[in-house]
Amino acid sequence: MFDWSMLSVVFTVVFAATGLYALARLARLLAGEVAVGDRLVELFHLAMSLAMIAMAWAYTGGPETPGGRTEVVVFGAFTVWFAYRAAVRDAAHSPLANGYHVAMGAAMTWMVAAMPLIMGSSHAGSSGGGHHGGSAPVESAEPVAPPAPAPGWVVVVTIAFVVLSVAAAAWWAARAVRAGDQGGHADAGGTVLTRTTVTRSARLEASCHVLMSLGMGGMLVAML
Amino acid sequence: MSEQVQEPVVADRSPAALPDEEPVQSSRTGSRWWTDLRPLFLRLHFYVGIFVGPFILVAAVTGLLYTITPQLDQIVYRDALHVPVGTNRLDLSDQVTAATAAVPNGTITQIRPPIAADATTRVTFSAPGVEEGYGRTAFVDPYTGEVRAVLDTFGEWLPARAWIDTLHRTLHLGEFGRLYSELAASWLWVLALSGIAVWVVRRRRTARIRRTLLPEPSARGRARLRSWHGAVGLWISIGMLVLSVTGLTWSSFAGANVSELRADLNWTTPSVSTELPTGSSAAAPTDPGEVGGTADRVLAAAHEAGMTDPVAITPAAEDGQAWLVAQVKRSWPLRQDVMAVDPTSGEVLDTVRYTDWPLMAQAASVGISLHMGILFGIGNQLLLVAIAVGIICIVLWGYRMWWLRRPTRAGATTPSGTQRPSALSIGVIGAVAIALGIFFPVLGVSLLAFLALDAAWHQLRARRTPPVATPVDVPERDPV
Numbered sequence: 001m002f003d004w005s006m007l008s009v010v011f012t013v014v015f016a017a018t019g020l021y022a023l024a025r026l027a028r029l030l031a032g033e034v035a036v037g038d039r040l041v042e043l044f045h046l047a048m049s050l051a052m053i054a055m056a057w058a059y060t061g062g063p064e065t066p067g068g069r070t071e072v073v074v075f076g077a078f079t080v081w082f083a084y085r086a087a088v089r090d091a092a093h094s095p096l097a098n099g100y101h102v103a104m105g106a107a108m109t110w111m112v113a114a115m116p117l118i119m120g121s122s123h124a125g126s127s128g129g130g131h132h133g134g135s136a137p138v139e140s141a142e143p144v145a146p147p148a149p150a151p152g153w154v155v156v157v158t159i160a161f162v163v164l165s166v167a168a169a170a171w172w173a174a175r176a177v178r179a180g181d182q183g184g185h186a187d188a189g190g191t192v193l194t195r196t197t198v199t200r201s202a203r204l205e206a207s208c209h210v211l212m213s214l215g216m217g218g219m220l221v222a223m224l
Numbered sequence: 225m226s227e228q229v230q231e232p233v234v235a236d237r238s239p240a241a242l243p244d245e246e247p248v249q250s251s252r253t254g255s256r257w258w259t260d261l262r263p264l265f266l267r268l269h270f271y272v273g274i275f276v277g278p279f280i281l282v283a284a285v286t287g288l289l290y291t292i293t294p295q296l297d298q299i300v301y302r303d304a305l306h307v308p309v310g311t312n313r314l315d316l317s318d319q320v321t322a323a324t325a326a327v328p329n330g331t332i333t334q335i336r337p338p339i340a341a342d343a344t345t346r347v348t349f350s351a352p353g354v355e356e357g358y359g360r361t362a363f364v365d366p367y368t369g370e371v372r373a374v375l376d377t378f379g380e381w382l383p384a385r386a387w388i389d390t391l392h393r394t395l396h397l398g399e400f401g402r403l404y405s406e407l408a409a410s411w412l413w414v415l416a417l418s419g420i421a422v423w424v425v426r427r428r429r430t431a432r433i434r435r436t437l438l439p440e441p442s443a444r445g446r447a448r449l450r451s452w453h454g455a456v457g458l459w460i461s462i463g464m465l466v467l468s469v470t471g472l473t474w475s476s477f478a479g480a481n482v483s484e485l486r487a488d489l490n491w492t493t494p495s496v497s498t499e500l501p502t503g504s505s506a507a508a509p510t511d512p513g514e515v516g517g518t519a520d521r522v523l524a525a526a527h528e529a530g531m532t533d534p535v536a537i538t539p540a541a542e543d544g545q546a547w548l549v550a551q552v553k554r555s556w557p558l559r560q561d562v563m564a565v566d567p568t569s570g571e572v573l574d575t576v577r578y579t580d581w582p583l584m585a586q587a588a589s590v591g592i593s594l595h596m597g598i599l600f601g602i603g604n605q606l607l608l609v610a611i612a613v614g615i616i617c618i619v620l621w622g623y624r625m626w627w628l629r630r631p632t633r634a635g636a637t638t639p640s641g642t643q644r645p646s647a648l649s650i651g652v653i654g655a656v657a658i659a660l661g662i663f664f665p666v667l668g669v670s671l672l673a674f675l676a677l678d679a680a681w682h683q684l685r686a687r688r689t690p691p692v693a694t695p696v697d698v699p700e701r702d703p704v
Contacts, residue, residue, distance in 0.1 A: 023658070027651035032644055039679035047672060050658065066477065070669055081680060090687065 007222055011056040014215045019049030021208045038093065041101065044078045045212065048108055051075070052219060055111075062115035071112045079105030100168055100209075107161040107216055111223070118158055118223045120148040150224065158220050165217030169210050176206035257649075258425060264645035264653055269418040272411050273622045275674060279408040280415070281619045286392040287467075288612035291597050291605045293385040301382050303372055309341045310367025316345070316523070317516030318369055323347035323362035324512035326371040332512075332539055333359055335519050336380075336552070338366050339534040348377065358386070380552070393474060402476050403666060409471035410478060410667035416457075416464040423454035446628045453621040456614050463611035470595040473588065477665040491584035496564040496574040498546040507543045509567075515539060522547045522565040529572045531561055539567075546573050554593045556600050558586075 022045035029037045051071050054060045060067030082105055086098035111118075150158075179202035298305065320335065323345075330349030338345055345366045348359040354376055361377040364370070378386035394401030428435050437458065440451035472478045486492045509515050519537045526535065526549035538548040546564040553559035560578040565571065578586065593599040597608045645653075661668020 023654050024647070024651055027647040027654055030645075030650050031647040033647050038683075040676060040683065043672065043676050043679060046658075050662075067665070070665075074669070074672065077676070092683075092686070 008056040015049040015052040022046040075108040117154045169213035172209040179203045276411040283408040284615040304363040307365045313366045316520045319364045320516030321512040322369040335537040406475035406666045410664045412468035416461045460614035470591040525570040
């Protein structure tokens with residue numbers, strides 16, 4: 001995906017961390033070990049982390065590939081869901097948090113859908129296994145088109161998402177710092193957790209969001 | 225109100241459970257991990273069965289239909305496949321000339337000499353108007369030169385078999401339809417393994433082996449169904465695993481990963497080199513008589529070098545390339561040797577023998593023949609019939625069990641009752657699922673879709689349900 005493979009490594013480390021955190025949170029929610037949490041948000045975080053790692057190593061491509069089309073559908077669906085929650089003013093989730101996830105979902109969808117335009121090239125996908133009734137067709141990679149400059153409006157939209165991501169990272173960083181001011185809450189057993197536990201948990205969650213936001217912005221910048 | 229991930233806490237008072245049978249509950253250290261994992265395996269088996277069951281059922285029904293295709297071919301295409309035995313066979317050049325006259329504007333892609341004294345010669349062409357992946361094949365009487373039939377064939381499959389083959393693979397819905405069979409193949413092994421785990425590791429106080437291997441005749445209702453589902457499932461589990469693994473080689477996405485893995489591990493089928501020696505300039509013949517004559521020459525050379533029938537002769541695709549003569553026996557013992565022959569001199573330039581293939585390449589070809597029911601004749605077909613019928617039965621019994629235990633019934637609980645796996649178990653299985661989902665993309669995407677839809681359903685239901693008062697009154701906390 002990138003000329004500098006170290007960049008791919010950096011993105012992999014960042015999103016592996018966020019993916020592991022999301023998986024751990026999701027597992028605890030499914031096991032009922034925590035009462036407060038959102039399975040869909042953790043699924044979104046996990047899917048986004050995996051998709052980012054795949055993109056960093058060019059395992060998936062733009063919307064002309066099956067993987068790219070799948071990502072557009074998946075993250076488009078997540079975006080619509082978070083937008084619905086924001087529209088109905090779901091009391092269980094803060095408007096800002098819903099808005100954040102709408103923005104990130106839209107950014108992911110844009111990243112994949114506009115990849116050929118942003119990067120000025122496309123990635124071809126393989127079409128899979130052969131037919132065994134006779135001779136199997138030989139699969140070969142399609143030639144990669146030479147890079148073309150991204151249209152102006154594409155650059156503007158991409159930079160807008162970068163700005164949003166950086167702003168979101170700053171907001172989450174502020175939440176991480178302010179996390180110690182929050183009150184206690186009950187775990188699945190009804191016991192009120194200590195302030196230290198709540199602070200650590202809230203800071204960890206906010207920090208992961210900082211990473212994801214910065215990762216999103218960084219990926220978009222790297223694609224330009 | 226935050227999303228509460230809870231299950232109804234209702235004891236399972238249904239008569240479904242056998243009085244002297246229960247899941248393994250032990251305080252022994254060795255089985256603690258299973259006590260923790262079993263609820264997860266049971267829920268996985270249940271949910272995968274419910275949602276993927278229809279696809280597996282369709283694959284089993286169409287697969288059952290496929291098992292009769294060898295006999296169907298012999299009945300429907302008897303005139304094309306068989307001729308009265310004559311005294312002297314015509315040269316291939318004469319037979320190819322006759323075939324070419326029956327398929328004008330075609331380019332010969334393969335010639336298959338007769339496999340028996342009463343069999344026809346097949347000459348396959350690429351021709352305009354033929355569906356992609358198909359060839360137009362003329363079936364020629366080797367004794368008289370009469371063209372018995374001209375059919376559009378899919379590799380070596382005749383039209384009826386090709387139609388049923390496509391039905392089984394794609395439901396005749398093109399590349400989109402391949403998703404259904406890949407979904408079935410991707411999840412079938414998960415169902416088989418999870419089912420084996422939850423069925424075998426049940427503590428039965430009496431007649432453990434018999435009650436594991438055979439249905440329970442004295443049981444009633446859901447317990448009886450479960451005993452049939454479990455016992456039959458256990459017996460056909462090996463078949464399901466083989467069908468799943470071999471079926472994935474046909475799939476779009478997992479199949480590509482399988483091919484890549486095989487290439488990385490040098491497990492691919494080796495191929496001969498078609499390069500001609502320096503200085504040799506054999507032009508690809510276009511005259512049918514020339515093609516037939518060259519076919520005679522290369523076939524004779526291959527026979528002289530030790531190749532036995534049945535074979536297929538593939539003309540050079542371009543000038544300056546060798547012709548290929550390949551064995552095409554896909555029943556046991558397989559014969560798949562290939563020779564590259566100089567069409568001008570008749571010299572055998574390169575040979576790849578089946579016995580020299582990598583072990584996994586041989587295993588793959590055996591597995592594919594087994595899946596298609598052609599490895600060991602009628603016995604293979606009957607085995608596939610048994611497995612297909614078994615799969616159909618266990619899917620239907622599974623739905624019947626679900627119906628008897630549906631959530632609206634009093635006393636009913638979700639699978640595994642109030643047992644919950646630990647977060648560690650879920651996390652470990654989740655990590656394994658992610659790795660598998662990358663290799664089997666349809667499995668990964670379908671699993672993600674299910675988890676997302678399930679979470680969305682819970683959230684929508686929570687919005688409609690009034691909040692339950694909790695013993696500890698705490699301020700709301702933003703869950704994100």
